[in-house]
Amino acid sequence: MTTMDLSQYTVFITTNLPYILLGLTALIFVALIVFININIKMSRLNRRYKKMMSGMDGVNIERLLVHHVGEVRQAVDKVNQLEGEYRRLDTIASASIQYLGVVRFNAFEDTGSDLSFALALLDGKKNGVVLSSIYGRSESRVYAKPVVGGESTYYLTDEEKGALKKALEKSS
Structure with a gap:
């Protein structure tokens, strides 16, 4: 750079000094506002962090997380155990009598009351006996x-068919 160039800069700065100072003041003011905003956000974040790190009853977050992970593992083990028990009970239930139908009738005209009967006993797969x-x-x-x-x-009699029909209607 030559001396002439520096003198031009010096003249430019001195003639525009109020505008330059005004611009720098505005930039400092904007920076101050941004700084205050960041400081407020950091303060809130710091409070939340301290609250989270203190945990419950003064336990820090790491201990709390380790405790919760242990509880989750126990819950998963219990769910797996209950699922196995459910499957076992479902197998037993499907083979047990679940549906029944009864039809009472009078087999002979010379006897009173409906002392004869047909009874259908079916499991969950509609297997069983009449x-x-x-x-x-x-x-x-x-x-x-x-x-x-x-x-x-x-061959099923009408009464046996009726008992089987009643049992099947209950299974639907």
């Missing part, structure tokens, strides 16, 4: 007919 009891004055007889998938390969 029991029939025929009551007479001098004797009683009981018949059992297997049911697979809601149907029997044996």
Whole structure:
């Protein structure tokens, strides 16, 4: 740079000094506002951080997280244990009698009341048995007919069909 160039700069600065000072003052004022805003946000963040780090009952956040992770692991283990128990009970329940239908009837005209009956007992897969009891004055007889998938390969009487239908309606 030559002396002439520096003198031009000096003249420019001296002639525009009030405007330059005004611009710098405005920049300092904006910087001050930004600084105050950042300081307020940092103060809030610092309070939240201290509160979080103190945890509950003075325990710091690391201990609190380790404790909660342990509790979560115990809960997951318990859920897995309960799921196994659920599967076991579901298997037992599906093989247990869940649906039944009963039809009472009078097998013979010379006996009073509806002392004969047909009873359908079905599990969750609609497998089971239809029991029939025929009551007479001098004797009683009981018949059992297997049911697979809601149907029997044996001939069913109207009363047995009615009992099976009632049991199947309850399974729907």
